[in-house]
Amino acid sequence: MQELHIDESRSVPHKRRWRELLGGNQIVKRVILALSFLIILTCFLHFREMRLEVLEIGTRAPRYVISQTDFRFLDEEATQILRQEAVKDLGALFKVDEGQIHTYRKGIESALIESQQWRADLPKSTFEQLYALLDRVEEFLMQARFTDERTVYNMDSLHVAVAPFFPLQSMEMPLPRSLWEELLGLLRADEKYSSEAIDYLVAAFASHAWLLGEDFALERAVRQIVQSRIHDRYTPIEAGAQIIKKGEWVEPRHVTMLQAMKASLERSRNLWNPWSLLGSGLIALSLMVAALVYLHFFQREQLRSLQKMSLLFTIIVMSLLFAKGTEYLLIYHAANLIELASFPLLLPFAALLICVLVGSEIAMVSSFFLLIVFGSTLAVDCSAFLLINFFTAVITILFARRLHKRKKVFAVCGKVWLCSLPLIIAFNLTEHAPSVLTLATDLISTFVFLSITAILTVSLLPILEALFEVMTDMTLMEYMDPDHALLRRLSLEAPGTYQHCLVVGNISEAGARAIGASGLFCRVATLYHDIGKLFNPHYFTENQLGGFNIHQLLTPAESTQVIIAHVSEGEVLARKHHLPQSFIDIIREHHGTTMVYYFYCKQVEQMGGDTTKVSEKLFRYPGPKPRSKESAIIMIADTVEAASRSMNEVTEEAVADIVDKLVAEKAEDGQFDECELTFEELGKVKRAMVKALMVTRHLRIKYPDRG
Numbered sequence: 041m042q043e044l045h046i047d048e049s050r051s052v053p054h055k056r057r058w059r060e061l062l063g064g065n066q067i068v069k070r071v072i073l074a075l076s077f078l079i080i081l082t083c084f085l086h087f088r089e090m091r092l093e094v095l096e097i098g099t100r101a102p103r104y105v106i107s108q109t110d111f112r113f114l115d116e117e118a119t120q121i122l123r124q125e126a127v128k129d130l131g132a133l134f135k136v137d138e139g140q141i142h143t144y145r146k147g148i149e150s151a152l153i154e155s156q157q158w159r160a161d162l163p164k165s166t167f168e169q170l171y172a173l174l175d176r177v178e179e180f181l182m183q184a185r186f187t188d189e190r191t192v193y194n195m196d197s198l199h200v201a202v203a204p205f206f207p208l209q210s211m212e213m214p215l216p217r218s219l220w221e222e223l224l225g226l227l228r229a230d231e232k233y234s235s236e237a238i239d240y241l242v243a244a245f246a247s248h249a250w251l252l253g254e255d256f257a258l259e260r261a262v263r264q265i266v267q268s269r270i271h272d273r274y275t276p277i278e279a280g281a282q283i284i285k286k287g288e289w290v291e292p293r294h295v296t297m298l299q300a301m302k303a304s305l306e307r308s309r310n311l312w313n314p315w316s317l318l319g320s321g322l323i324a325l326s327l328m329v330a331a332l333v334y335l336h337f338f339q340r341e342q343l344r345s346l347q348k349m350s351l352l353f354t355i356i357v358m359s360l361l362f363a364k365g366t367e368y369l370l371i372y373h374a375a376n377l378i379e380l381a382s383f384p385l386l387l388p389f390a391a392l393l394i395c396v397l398v399g400s401e402i403a404m405v406s407s408f409f410l411l412i413v414f415g416s417t418l419a420v421d422c423s424a425f426l427l428i429n430f431f432t433a434v435i436t437i438l439f440a441r442r443l444h445k446r447k448k449v450f451a452v453c454g455k456v457w458l459c460s461l462p463l464i465i466a467f468n469l470t471e472h473a474p475s476v477l478t479l480a481t482d483l484i485s486t487f488v489f490l491s492i493t494a495i496l497t498v499s500l501l502p503i504l505e506a507l508f509e510v511m512t513d514m515t516l517m518e519y520m521d522p523d524h525a526l527l528r529r530l531s532l533e534a535p536g537t538y539q540h541c542l543v544v545g546n547i548s549e550a551g552a553r554a555i556g557a558s559g560l561f562c563r564v565a566t567l568y569h570d571i572g573k574l575f576n577p578h579y580f581t582e583n584q585l586g587g588f589n590i591h592q593l594l595t596p597a598e599s600t601q602v603i604i605a606h607v608s609e610g611e612v613l614a615r616k617h618h619l620p621q622s623f624i625d626i627i628r629e630h631h632g633t634t635m636v637y638y639f640y641c642k643q644v645e646q647m648g649g650d651t652t653k654v655s656e657k658l659f660r661y662p663g664p665k666p667r668s669k670e671s672a673i674i675m676i677a678d679t680v681e682a683a684s685r686s687m688n689e690v691t692e693e694a695v696a697d698i699v700d701k702l703v704a705e706k707a708e709d710g711q712f713d714e715c716e717l718t719f720e721e722l723g724k725v726k727r728a729m730v731k732a733l734m735v736t737r738h739l740r741i742k743y744p745d746r747g
Contacts, residue, residue, distance in 0.1 A: 085413065450494045
């Protein structure tokens, strides 16, 4: 397609062309942005989850599952059996009745007090020593426990030391000799007791016939300790071994085996291997280069704007994080939510944000890009995931192309969900046995995903608009409010200019819609494009209602400076009222570098017709020239509307002739050199403007006078 402006790229050095493409002085920022995106995309592609068969406990396996590698899994059934057998080897635990110990101890105390014979038998001992020894012996007997030899051996091997245990042959026999030997050794280790006192009291206790009772509380505690000391049993599985048969009921054991196999496969991947990282980086680089090539050939305006590329980069990164977070919740959540969310809808989030903030064409291509990345990295059912996500992304873009209110985001997501219902039902009929519960679960999960998408979009839109200074249709609708301070001032202080802006808005909107440009932006931006006239409204003909032209008091040069000043004054006023940068660009560009031809001719006339005595530069607007299609369309509409006011006869042929003449003059003057309007688009714009002007300048019938 032939473009309107002359291609001068052949005369520009190769290095300079690349510098212009990369954004001139923004090369370093663009390189940083590209490297950041490459690193993030590489990490997303490299650190991916293994995609394995998802089995739902309590259902029949749809197909055979074979082990892909050697692995060991935690065999809970075998571990439970080992623990049960270990408990079976534990016998009953017995203890001496505490009341009996207290009673016997009191008896010995009374004997020591009543009979003083012990003083002759134990010349080296005192009553205080014997009393203290009684406490030690009593405490030892109360702690001692008795069981069979097998139980004592098992507890020693498992290091169960909740109490001193002693082997007991029979309930009718005295307490075992080992008990008294250990007690003697324990007491003799303390030098403050005499040996004769120790032997005397231990012999007294050993000669007594003690009654034993079973210690049920300690038995339960020991069994729990023994079970906890049994290590988990890991069962080895060889590669190629069958994990589950087709039609077999899925048990927790099968799910554990699949998870263990997945962990083994992830360990074998060796993610930190430099060659593996390099491979993922090359894949990411290939995808990124393909995307940049597309932008270079089909979306150059997008590629040239660092602001727009940064916004697109941010949205894609947020989409990657959203997808990875969703995958983590579905796979690692204790409830195993992957069984409930069979169709995670991730693409509509990116499609909706990009469509609203960047454009529908970029949204479609970005959705395809993310679909490839998601399909190759996320642990989901690939075929169903790809189809339903691409379908919902396309539907989202179709419904969101002309989104004018933020609350409509929820309506868009609702429509997308309704459109996806047939596809969800179809998947249930083909992939699952027809089940009302499964279908209901899929419908609810997809509705939840789209609800989250709507909430996130509504929350993020104002933030992204403010950070990247993006004008969405929703923001534009807010600037159309007649109660805006500038519009209210314009309607009161410069009503002619205000009416001019309204008409130019209608004409430019018609022209923009004819070529697929943003008609709403043209309509809203033109409301503010002449706000600079508020400083001197009566210097402009549309506001001169009394018939007196103030320019009769000024020289042509002075009049020109007043007229041209409305551009710079409008920019100052726009910044004071914090208008978006895109509106400020329109204010600066809507006259480009055109000439104030009327006063230029008057100046030449005063110089006797000698053009060499008049500097054209003094009679030209400072520019810049229009740098977007919308800016060029507004320039044409502004000129055409002003010229049409001086027409004596308003016919379609006359209007078409004046539009062709004015556009040809602008083109010859080079005003369209920096925008991307083509001859074909320009023709559509002119035809649309002619129709709009005919509607605006239509004549009413002349009513006859009443006699």
